[in-house]
């Protein structure tokens with residue numbers, strides 16, 4: 001289980017990412033890390049107004065909203081707060097379905113509207 005993710009700003013996505021590192025590519029507006037549960041799957045989070053937002057304070061990173069890895073076997077769910085992994089409750093299949101539907105609806109609505117500020121407790125699902 002990973003407790004911390006240290007940010008590393010990169011130009012190219014590494015072929016063999018290390019665990020405990022949050023790779024950030026500003027150019028591609030993408031982050032990559034190995035799932036915090038330790039399962040070894042890569043988790044790619046796209047940075048965009050409708051997806052994840054990253055806050056870097058010079059030392060630590062915070063990512064909003066939470067990371068819900070519903071498509072991975074582990075289905076882990078956690079927040080990244082000032083480099084720290086904060087575990088969140090695992091969702092039931094019903095909640096995941098509902099979350100996905102809400103996500104799709106929100107994205108559709110936001111195509112014609114100004115995005116609302118992110119809801120930290122409403123996870124997005126990586127593709």
Ligand SMILES: [Zn+2]
Pocket residue numbers: 035036037038039040041069072074075076
């Ligand atoms: Zn995992």
